Amino acid sequence: MFKKILIANRGEIACRVIKTARKMGIATVAVYSDADAQALHVQMADEAVHIGPAPANQSYIVIDNIMDAIRQTGAEAVHPGYGFLSENKLFAEALEKEGVAFIGPPAGAIESMGDKITSKKIAQEAGVSTVPGYMGLIEDAEEAVKISNDIGYPVMIKASAGGGGKGMRIAWNDDETREGFQSSKNEAANSFGDDRIFIEKFVTQPRHIEIQVLADSHGNTIYLNERECSIQRRNQKVIEEAPSPFLDEATRKAMGEQSCALAAAVGYTSAGTVEFIVDGERNFYFLEMNTRLQVEHPVTELITGVDLVEQMIRVANGEELSLKQSDIGINGWAMESRLYAEDPYRNFLPSIGRLSRYRPPAEVADGPRVVRNDTGVYEGGEISMYYDPMIAKLCTWGATRDEAIDGMRDALDAFEVEGIGHNLPFCSAVMDHPRFVSGEITTAFIAEEYPDGFEGVTLDDAMLRKVAAAAAAMHRVAEIRRTRLSGRMDNHERHVGENWVVSAQGTDYPVTIAADRDGSTVSFDDGSSIRVSSDWTPGDMLARISTSEGPLTMKVGKITQGFRLRLRGADLKVTVRTPRQAELAALMPEKLPPDTSKMLLCPMPGLIVKVDVAVGDEVQEGQALCTVEAMKMENILRAEKKAVVSRINAGPGDSLAVDEVIMEFE
Missing domain, CATH: 2.40.50.100 (RNA polymerase II/Efflux pump adaptor protein, barrel-sandwich hybrid domain)
Structure with missing residues (x-):
C-alpha cells in the first residue's frame, strides 16, 4: 500500500480524502494557493506545499506546480478530488510518466468519457440509450441557432469539457441560443481552458438520476445503485438522495448494467458516475460519465457501507475489488444538502466574506439516525471569491426516506452559519415542500416552485403557534434573568408577568404563561395550550425546545422586545410584549426602505x-x-x-x- 499520497485539490473534498487516508495509515500532502494558506485541508494534512497565487489557473490547475509538489514530498500517488485536474488526461499522463499512481481512471478513459461529445458516441456504440443532439463541434452562434432549430427547442447548450453546472445554458429560442452559446463558451474557457460547445435536446419534466460504478484493473466492474439529483438550480445540484424514490428494481438493474458496459468499453478503473435523464415513463438517456469521484458520493456510502475513497486508493494500488455485485444492497435512505455561499434572498448570487460563526450539527456515526458533514471550512475562516461557493455537504441517513428527511430538517435547523449569505433556509424549505416529500420531483422543481426566487418560508398556523409558545417561554426566562441581574432578587418571579402578546409573521397571539419547575404551559385566547420545556438560557444562539406539539430547533438572536428566530426556512422577528406595549406598538409608523428603483x-x-x-x-x-x-x-x-x-x-x-x-x- 502507498505510504504517502498528495491531494491535488482543496476544500471539503481534500479534507474528505485525508480522513480516509488517515484511517488507512497513509500520510497525506496538501497543496495550497495564497488564498488557502490557513485552509482546513492544509491544517489536516501531514505536509503542505504552496503552489501559487489565488486564481486556480495560476495554482490548482497548473500541472507543473502540482508535479513540483510531488517531487518535493516524494508522494507515491495523487488523488485529484473533483473539479480542477480530476478529469485532465494530460495530468494523468504526467503522473504516469513520473511513475506516480493516479487515484482515478486511465488517461484514455478520461479522454474518452471526459469529453461529452466523444462519450456520447462511445455510449451509443456500447448500446447505451442517449439523448438526441448534435455531437460535432460548433463554430459560432449562428451555427448554434441552425443546429438548435434542427433539433427543436428547447435545447441544452453544454461545454464539452464542462461539469458542476458551468458552461451550461437552456435555450428556448434563437436569441437565447445566441446569448447562451457565448456565455457557455466564456465560462468553459475560464473554468476548464476548453471552450468547445455541443447542443442536445432538452428533455422536459426530466429526472436526473446517476449510477455509481466501481471497477478494478482485473476486469471487475460493479454498480452501487443510484442517486437522485433532480433538485438543481442552474444545472447545479442542491439536494441529492439515495436511492431514488422513482426507480423500480428492473430500471435500476438496466441502468446499472448499461453503466457497467460503458465503463468496460473504455477500460475504466476506479470510481466513476454515469449520469442519466429519466422521463416519467422510466425511459432513461445517457447524459455523460464523470470520470472522478462525485460531490454527492456520501449518500451512496451511507446506503451501501462502502468507502468509495478507500476503494479508489486500493484500485490505484493494483488490488482486486473485494466486492461483488451480489454484495451491494440498499440499506435505508440518505439525503445530502449542499451548503453554498449563495444568498437565496438575492436570487442565489454568490456571497463572500468571513465566517463569523460556523457550528455544524454534531455528527452521529451510527444509530437510528446518522448525521455526516463533509466540510472544508471553520469558524473565522474566509470564503474566497476565487473558488466554488460550496461550504459543506450535510448528509443524514434513516431507515426510511421520511426518517432521512426528518433528520435533515433537524440538522439544517441546528446548523449555525453567520457572516455570509448562504442557502440553508432554502434547503430547509425544500425538505418541507409537499412535492419533494412525496417524491414527485423533476429537474424543473426549483424553477416551477420558486419562479420568482426564494423569499423565505411562511410557517403555517400550527407551527407558528408552537414558535409563539416557545418564544413566550424563552422571554419569561430572559425576564427572570434580567430581574436577577438588576438586583431585584427577592420574590423575583412576581416581577415577571403572566400575560403577553406574541407577534410573529403579522399575527398577534395573546397568551398566558403558567410556569412550574419542569417548564411552562402557554395558553392561547382560544382556550388551547402548549406545554414547553427547554434548557435554553439567554445568550444561547441555538435553542432545542420540547413542546407538547413536537420538538423545535431554532437559531436565536436577540432583538428589542423579542427574538429573531430561524427554523424550517423561515426567518422571523418575534416580539413578546405586555398587552399595553403591544397596543402602543400597533400605533408606530413603519420605516420604509430607501428607494433604489432607478x-x-x-x-x-x-x-x-x-x-x-x-x-x-x-x-x-x-x-x-x-x-x-x-x-x-x-x-x-x-x-x-x-x-x-x-x-x-x-x-x-x-x-x-x-x-x-x-x-x-x-
Missing part, C-alpha cells in the same frame, strides 16, 4: 466583465445591461422595466462590492 446595484461581490449599454440608451424590460463574474460563473444583469440610462459608474475589469451602484436610470 439604480442597478451589484447583487454580489464580483468583476464587471461587460457593459452592454451606454448613457442615453433606452432599455427594455429583460434587456441585458451588464455581465458580472463571481466564483467562476457569469451572471447577466437585466433591466427590470423600460428606462433610459442616465449614468454608468463601472466598466469592464472593475471589481465591485455588493450593492455598489453600477448604473442609474432616468
Whole structure:
C-alpha cells in the first residue's frame, strides 16, 4: 500500500480524502494557493506545499506546480478530488510518466468519457440509450441557432469539457441560443481552458438520476445503485438522495448494467458516475460519465457501507475489488444538502466574506439516525471569491426516506452559519415542500416552485403557534434573568408577568404563561395550550425546545422586545410584549426602505466583465445591461422595466462590492 499520497485539490473534498487516508495509515500532502494558506485541508494534512497565487489557473490547475509538489514530498500517488485536474488526461499522463499512481481512471478513459461529445458516441456504440443532439463541434452562434432549430427547442447548450453546472445554458429560442452559446463558451474557457460547445435536446419534466460504478484493473466492474439529483438550480445540484424514490428494481438493474458496459468499453478503473435523464415513463438517456469521484458520493456510502475513497486508493494500488455485485444492497435512505455561499434572498448570487460563526450539527456515526458533514471550512475562516461557493455537504441517513428527511430538517435547523449569505433556509424549505416529500420531483422543481426566487418560508398556523409558545417561554426566562441581574432578587418571579402578546409573521397571539419547575404551559385566547420545556438560557444562539406539539430547533438572536428566530426556512422577528406595549406598538409608523428603483446595484461581490449599454440608451424590460463574474460563473444583469440610462459608474475589469451602484436610470 502507498505510504504517502498528495491531494491535488482543496476544500471539503481534500479534507474528505485525508480522513480516509488517515484511517488507512497513509500520510497525506496538501497543496495550497495564497488564498488557502490557513485552509482546513492544509491544517489536516501531514505536509503542505504552496503552489501559487489565488486564481486556480495560476495554482490548482497548473500541472507543473502540482508535479513540483510531488517531487518535493516524494508522494507515491495523487488523488485529484473533483473539479480542477480530476478529469485532465494530460495530468494523468504526467503522473504516469513520473511513475506516480493516479487515484482515478486511465488517461484514455478520461479522454474518452471526459469529453461529452466523444462519450456520447462511445455510449451509443456500447448500446447505451442517449439523448438526441448534435455531437460535432460548433463554430459560432449562428451555427448554434441552425443546429438548435434542427433539433427543436428547447435545447441544452453544454461545454464539452464542462461539469458542476458551468458552461451550461437552456435555450428556448434563437436569441437565447445566441446569448447562451457565448456565455457557455466564456465560462468553459475560464473554468476548464476548453471552450468547445455541443447542443442536445432538452428533455422536459426530466429526472436526473446517476449510477455509481466501481471497477478494478482485473476486469471487475460493479454498480452501487443510484442517486437522485433532480433538485438543481442552474444545472447545479442542491439536494441529492439515495436511492431514488422513482426507480423500480428492473430500471435500476438496466441502468446499472448499461453503466457497467460503458465503463468496460473504455477500460475504466476506479470510481466513476454515469449520469442519466429519466422521463416519467422510466425511459432513461445517457447524459455523460464523470470520470472522478462525485460531490454527492456520501449518500451512496451511507446506503451501501462502502468507502468509495478507500476503494479508489486500493484500485490505484493494483488490488482486486473485494466486492461483488451480489454484495451491494440498499440499506435505508440518505439525503445530502449542499451548503453554498449563495444568498437565496438575492436570487442565489454568490456571497463572500468571513465566517463569523460556523457550528455544524454534531455528527452521529451510527444509530437510528446518522448525521455526516463533509466540510472544508471553520469558524473565522474566509470564503474566497476565487473558488466554488460550496461550504459543506450535510448528509443524514434513516431507515426510511421520511426518517432521512426528518433528520435533515433537524440538522439544517441546528446548523449555525453567520457572516455570509448562504442557502440553508432554502434547503430547509425544500425538505418541507409537499412535492419533494412525496417524491414527485423533476429537474424543473426549483424553477416551477420558486419562479420568482426564494423569499423565505411562511410557517403555517400550527407551527407558528408552537414558535409563539416557545418564544413566550424563552422571554419569561430572559425576564427572570434580567430581574436577577438588576438586583431585584427577592420574590423575583412576581416581577415577571403572566400575560403577553406574541407577534410573529403579522399575527398577534395573546397568551398566558403558567410556569412550574419542569417548564411552562402557554395558553392561547382560544382556550388551547402548549406545554414547553427547554434548557435554553439567554445568550444561547441555538435553542432545542420540547413542546407538547413536537420538538423545535431554532437559531436565536436577540432583538428589542423579542427574538429573531430561524427554523424550517423561515426567518422571523418575534416580539413578546405586555398587552399595553403591544397596543402602543400597533400605533408606530413603519420605516420604509430607501428607494433604489432607478439604480442597478451589484447583487454580489464580483468583476464587471461587460457593459452592454451606454448613457442615453433606452432599455427594455429583460434587456441585458451588464455581465458580472463571481466564483467562476457569469451572471447577466437585466433591466427590470423600460428606462433610459442616465449614468454608468463601472466598466469592464472593475471589481465591485455588493450593492455598489453600477448604473442609474432616468
